[in-house]
Amino acid sequence: MVSTVHDIGTFTALSTLVATVFALLKAFSYVRQSVKGQKLPPGPAGVPFLGSLPFLTHYPEMALDKWAKKFGPLYSMWLGNQLFVVVSDPQVVKDLVITNGSIFSSRKEMYMKSKIIFVRRGITATPYDETWRKHRRLAAQFLGNKQISNYMPGLMLEVTDMLKALYSGGKAGEVPVNPQPHAGRTSLNNILTIAFGTRTDSIDHPLVGHWLKHSREFMNCTGPVSNVVDFVPFLRNFPNWTMVNRGKRLHQGLVDTCGGLISDIDRRMKAGEEVPECMAKFLLSVKEQEQLDDLDIIFICCAFMIGGVETTAAIKQWFLAHIPAFPEMQRRAQAEIDQVVGRDRVPVAADEKSLPFTRAIIKEIERVHNPFWLGTPHKSTEDFTYQGQFIPKGTVVIINAYTMHMDPKRYPEPEKFNPDRYINDHYTNTESANLADPYQRDHWMFGAGRRICPGIPLAEQEIFLAIAGLLWAFNMEQLPNEPIDLTEYDGLSGRSPVPFRIKMTPRDGRVKEVLAL
Numbered sequence: 001m002v003s004t005v006h007d008i009g010t011f012t013a014l015s016t017l018v019a020t021v022f023a024l025l026k027a028f029s030y031v032r033q034s035v036k037g038q039k040l041p042p043g044p045a046g047v048p049f050l051g052s053l054p055f056l057t058h059y060p061e062m063a064l065d066k067w068a069k070k071f072g073p074l075y076s077m078w079l080g081n082q083l084f085v086v087v088s089d090p091q092v093v094k095d096l097v098i099t100n101g102s103i104f105s106s107r108k109e110m111y112m113k114s115k116i117i118f119v120r121r122g123i124t125a126t127p128y129d130e131t132w133r134k135h136r137r138l139a140a141q142f143l144g145n146k147q148i149s150n151y152m153p154g155l156m157l158e159v160t161d162m163l164k165a166l167y168s169g170g171k172a173g174e175v176p177v178n179p180q181p182h183a184g185r186t187s188l189n190n191i192l193t194i195a196f197g198t199r200t201d202s203i204d205h206p207l208v209g210h211w212l213k214h215s216r217e218f219m220n221c222t223g224p225v226s227n228v229v230d231f232v233p234f235l236r237n238f239p240n241w242t243m244v245n246r247g248k249r250l251h252q253g254l255v256d257t258c259g260g261l262i263s264d265i266d267r268r269m270k271a272g273e274e275v276p277e278c279m280a281k282f283l284l285s286v287k288e289q290e291q292l293d294d295l296d297i298i299f300i301c302c303a304f305m306i307g308g309v310e311t312t313a314a315i316k317q318w319f320l321a322h323i324p325a326f327p328e329m330q331r332r333a334q335a336e337i338d339q340v341v342g343r344d345r346v347p348v349a350a351d352e353k354s355l356p357f358t359r360a361i362i363k364e365i366e367r368v369h370n371p372f373w374l375g376t377p378h379k380s381t382e383d384f385t386y387q388g389q390f391i392p393k394g395t396v397v398i399i400n401a402y403t404m405h406m407d408p409k410r411y412p413e414p415e416k417f418n419p420d421r422y423i424n425d426h427y428t429n430t431e432s433a434n435l436a437d438p439y440q441r442d443h444w445m446f447g448a449g450r451r452i453c454p455g456i457p458l459a460e461q462e463i464f465l466a467i468a469g470l471l472w473a474f475n476m477e478q479l480p481n482e483p484i485d486l487t488e489y490d491g492l493s494g495r496s497p498v499p500f501r502i503k504m505t506p507r508d509g510r511v512k513e514v515l516a517l
C-alpha cells in the first residue's frame with residue numbers, strides 16, 4: 001500500500017515534469033517561429049537553449065539535406081541565440097545572395113573564427129564594411145587573370161615537382177604511396193610563392209608540417225555550425241572546457257608562422273636585399289598609404305594560406321582517392337590527353353580547352369567532393385521578406401551546396417560518379433558562376449554573390465594542371481587489400497579524404513625522360 005502511494009506520487013511528479021518540459025519546448029519552438037510578429041520560414045524546432053545545434057555535430061550536411069527535403073528550399077533554424085536560414089535551391093540563392101547582394105553579403109562575427117583567431121580581419125571573417133572592401137581589393141590584385149598568367153612558370157614548376165616526388169616516392173610504381181602530402185605541398189607552395197615569394201623543397205620541410213597542423217586545427221575550430229561557443233555566449237566563460245584556448249593558441253600559431261615570414265621580408269627589404277615580388281612585399285610597401293597595421297598584413301596573407309591551400313589540395317586529393325576505382329575513365333582521359341598533348345611534354349594551361357573529358361572529370365569531382373558543403377555563410381544586414389517569409393536583419397544564410405549538388409532533377413542518379421554530365425559544359429568556373437540562369441551553373445563550390453571566392457581563377461588553373469599532369473604521367477590503381485573510404489572525411493568543416501595509399505605506375509618510359517629524372 002505504502003509502495004503504491006509512493007509509485008503514484010512518483011508517477012505524478014514524473015508526468016508533471018514531462019508535461020512541463022513539453023510545454024516549455026512547445027512554447028520555445030512557438031516563440032522561435034516568428035520574430036517581430038512576422039512568420040519565419042518553416043524549420044526544425046530544435047531543443048531549448050541549443051536549438052538545432054545537437055543535430056549538426058557530425059556530417060551536418062546530412063541533417064541540412066534531410067530538413068531541406070522536409071521543409072523546402074528556404075527554411076530556418078536556431079543555433080543557440082542565432083537564427084539561420086538554409087537555402088537549397090539555385091533560384092533562391094540567386095534571388096537572395098546575388099540579386100539582393102546589398103543585403104546578404106555580410107558575415108556573422110563568429111566568436112572563434114572572427115574574434116579569437118582572425119581578430120576581426122582576414123577578409124573571409126569580416127562584416128560587409130570598409131575594412132573588408134579594402135582588404136579584398138588589395139588581395140584581389142594577386143588573383144586576377146593577368147597575375148595568373150605571370151604565375152604560370154611557378155605553377156608548372158610545382159606540378160612537375162609533384163610528379164617527380166610521386167615517381168620517386170612510389171619507386172616508379174613498385175611500392176604504394178600516399179599521394180596526399182605531395183598534393184598538399186603543391187597547393188602550399190603555390191600560395192607560399194604568391195604570398196611570400198618562397199617555397200618548400202620536400203614534404204619534410206618544417207613549413208609543411210606547421211601549416212598542415214594549423215589548417216587542420218582551423219577546420220576543427222571554425223566550422224560554420226560546429227562550435228558551441230559561437231552560439232551559446234555563456235560558455236565563453238569556460239575557456240578550458242570549450243575550444244576558446246585552442247583558438248587563442250591557433251591565433252598565435254598563425255601570427256608566428258605568417259608574421260615570421262613577413263618580418264623576414266620586411267628585414268630584407270630594409271637591408272636593401274633583393275626580395276621576390278609577392279603579396280607580403282606589396283602590402284608592406286603600401287602599409288602607410290593604405291593604413292594597414294601589422295595584424296592586417298598578417299591576416300590578409302593568412303586568408304590566402306587558409307583559403308587557398310587546404311581547398312585546392314582537397315580537390316586534388318579527392319581526385320586521387322576517387323579515380324583508381326574508375327580505370328576505364330582514366331584510359332579515356334589519358335587517350336584524350338595523348339591525342340592533344342602527346343608524350344613529349346606535360347599538359348599546360350593552353351591545353352585545357354581541348355580536353356573536355358579531363359575538365360568534366362574535374363567538375364564532377366568538385367560536385368561530389370566539395371570541400372565545404374556549408375560554404376562560408378553570409379549574414380543579412382536588413383529585414384527582408386521573400387515570398388511571404390520573413391528573414392530578419394542579422395540572420396545567417398547557409399548556401400546548402402550538398403542538397404543542390406545532389407539534386408536528382410539537375411543531376412540524374414546524383415550519387416553516381418558520372419563526368420559525362422559535364423561533357424558539354426565549356427564554361428570556366430568563373431564564367432559559370434556568372435551565368436544568368438542559376439540552374440545552368442556547374443556547381444556551388446565557390447559560394448555566390450559579392451563574397452564569392454576571389455581565388456576561383458587560381459584554383460581552377462592549379463587544379464587543372466595537377467590533375468591533367470597526374471593523368472598524363474600515371475596509371476592510378478587501388479591496392480587489393482586497402483579499399484579507399486570515400487564517405488569518411490577529416491575534420492568537421494573542411495573535407496579532405498582520410499589517409500589512403502594507391503599504386504601509381506608511370507604510364508611509359510617517357511615520363512622519366514620528360515620529368516628529367
Ligand code: HEM
Nearest residue numbers: 123124307308311312375376446447448451452453455459
Ligand atoms: C578548391 C578551391 C577553393 C574553394 C572550394 C573555395 C571556396 C570558397 C568559398 C565557399 C568561399 C565563401 C564564398 C561565399 O561567401 O559565398 C570562399 C571565400 C574565399 N576564398 Fe576561396 N576557395 C578555394 C580557393 C581559394 C584560393 C586559391 C584562394 C586564394 C588564394 C581563396 C581565397 C578566398 C578568400 C580570401 C575568401 C573570402 C572572400 C570574402 O569573404 O570576401 N580561395 N572560398
